[in-house]
Amino acid sequence: MKIAVCIYEGPYNHEASDSAYNFIKAAIDKGHEIQGIFFYHDGVYNVTKLMEPPQDDRHIANRWSELGAKGIDIVVCIAAAKRRGIVDDVLVPNVRISGLGQLTMMAIQADRMVVFGD
């Protein structure tokens, strides 16, 4: 089954990012195709390489980048990103900035769209 995931909240501040990550890992383990992960609202802060959490904590941006390295399309909304000072230069590898058209295509093409937010 093709599953798309939307994440609306920033990292650490809200559990949405962790819930989404755990859900996606479980979906991959079950053999589902992750159609895409779309970051919107403050969710765009999830994939900045400027974050430097304490060593004993999870590194949220790197976690997403590792999923991206496996070929999952990870998209940061350009409109939401520009508003919040997130640009290509600060992104971790394996994620990209694109438009809301990407979210539209995910909503249309994915069998399921799961939204995590506040």
Next chain:
Amino acid sequence: MLHTVNKSPFQNNALTDCSRYVQAGDVVLLLEDGVFAAQAGTTQSALLEKMMEQVTIYALSADLKARAIKALVAGVQVTDYAGFVELVEQHKIHSWL
């Protein structure tokens, strides 16, 4: 339909709101702060019991454990992330953010 609720019912109306739109046979998954609704013996237990007359209610184990919630309202099912994925396989989903 699968309805996900991630708000504590002691602070926010999401679960009550959700209860107005469920249809018989739907499934509700409590996750994040939503799992506080699953705790037995609270002022919100009656709401869950009423909802369970027409829907099945699940609570996410990782969130229950993290919040030290052990005694659950009778009838509430516990599931993990793999179970969450299975619910998504079976149903279209709406998040009551």
Next chain:
Amino acid sequence: MAEEVKKIMFTVRKPPHGSIYVYEGLEVKLIMAAYDADISVVFMDDGVFAVKRGQDTKELGIKGFEATYGALVDYEIQKVFVDRQSMESRGMTEEDLVIIGEDEDTEEPIRPQVVDASEIAAMMAEQHNILSF
């Protein structure tokens, strides 16, 4: 075989201005309307405050969006619904709702359609995907 047009619903449950969700959610609707999808928007719970007429954000210093709601029909977003109980329990009536366009023939103003929760639940069950915004 032609691909069937997918039904996508947006549910708006948050009030306006206290957070950006309603505003950025509107941006998604306007973009998605340009694609081949059967879009509907439902204002429910505190979301009904977003479609209350007469919002003035000038003094607050932020961009309002009531005027954009006025163009929803022009954007070909015609299926706009408001949950009756949410509206009434918040002291609002149909006359309080924003105008989302005007009828091409009669030029009568079009307002969101007020429906019951059971009708919304039935519509939700028919959707390909639902986005909470």
